[in-house]
Amino acid sequence: MKKVNIGGVPEHFNLAWYLTLKEGEYKEEGINLRWHDYYGGTGAMCKALRDGDIDIAVILTEGIIKDIIAGNPSKIVQTFVETPLHWGVHVAHDSKYKAVEDLKGTKAAISRYGSGSHLMAYINAENHDWDLEKDLDFEVIKNLNGAVEGLTNGKADYFLWEKFTTKPIVDEGVFRRIDNCPSPWPCFVIAVREDFIEKNESELKTILDIINNTTIDFKDIPSIDKTIANRYEQKLEDVQEWLSITEWSQELINEKTVMNVQKELFALNIITEIVDYKDLIYKI
CATH class of the missing domain: 3.40.190.10 (Periplasmic binding protein-like II)
Structure with missing residues (x-):
């Protein structure tokens, strides 16, 4: 076999x-x-x-x-x-950030460089006319559990992940989803x-x-x-x-x-x- x-x-x-x-x-x-x-x-x-x-x-x-x-x-x-893929833009539930415009220049949690969460952070930034050199910063968190920890303890400010996968975490009051960012393919x-x-x-x-x-x-x-x-x-x-x-x-x-x-x-x-x-x- x-x-x-x-x-x-x-x-x-x-x-x-x-x-x-x-x-x-x-x-x-x-x-x-x-x-x-x-x-x-x-x-x-x-x-x-x-x-x-x-x-x-x-x-x-x-x-x-x-x-x-x-x-x-x-x-x-x-x-x-x-x-x-319908990506949600997530912040910690008690985060001070209320809208995606507030995230300009803050730190995005990504599973690793070259990952979907990394690439879609660029797409999200482009969608909002951010400066891709100045307005993007990254914190590697490895996976979804790492994102929960990273956003909760303030190591990162926002996180893009498939919105239905993260919906239970939003429902539990751990994340807030403040925007959506569909992949253009x-x-x-x-x-x-x-x-x-x-x-x-x-x-x-x-x-x-x-x-x-x-x-x-x-x-x-x-x-x-x-x-x-x-x-x-x-x-x-x-x-x-x-x-x-x-x-x-x-x-x-x-x-x-x-x-x-x-x-x-x-x-x-x-x-x-x-x-x-x-x-x-x-x-x-």
Whole structure:
């Protein structure tokens, strides 16, 4: 049986992977797919791909594009979630900051440099016409628990993270969400190490076929809203709202989208060059 390591964030977006693993669908095809949760998000997964700890990552679009350009030996093989990620701009519940304009020049908590929380802090700053050199400062907090600690004890002032994941923390009165910042592109893609693609393309196609067969009808799974609410400790109405605005994909990310992401990252000085579409993707 072929062992394959895959990584992703332990969030509701990836429930389809859990369901297919639970049903033993990959083992039926001779594939021992092992899922690894990455609480540190995109930056941690980029490192895991580079180090060979995982073969496949379900990862933020902007983060993996940046890291492939920076030398990560991986390729995007598919869009996983077509719709944008809805990031919340969070402060500590008792913070003096009431509006996003108040955060200009303060310190953003980020999981690590190159992570989604880091890149989206730039997008948020650009959206509000801040000076990207003077008005941004960062504190590395590793993960969501680190953000709770960092904002509560004043090491950082605000934190961008997917708003439905942080909703329970807002409901508990730990964070306040003062604004929203949708990503201007599809949020999650599937990226694979190049050496794995070269040696295991047929197994990779099988894995994609299985997950796509589940995501294409994901919203029609009976009581899927209740399953998500229970597993991820979220309110049912929040899950239903999230499902209503989220669409999965079974297609390769298109060239126009990839170039738009690169143009945005280049304008923010997050990448140093814009590369050809074929340098970032692989068509299975």
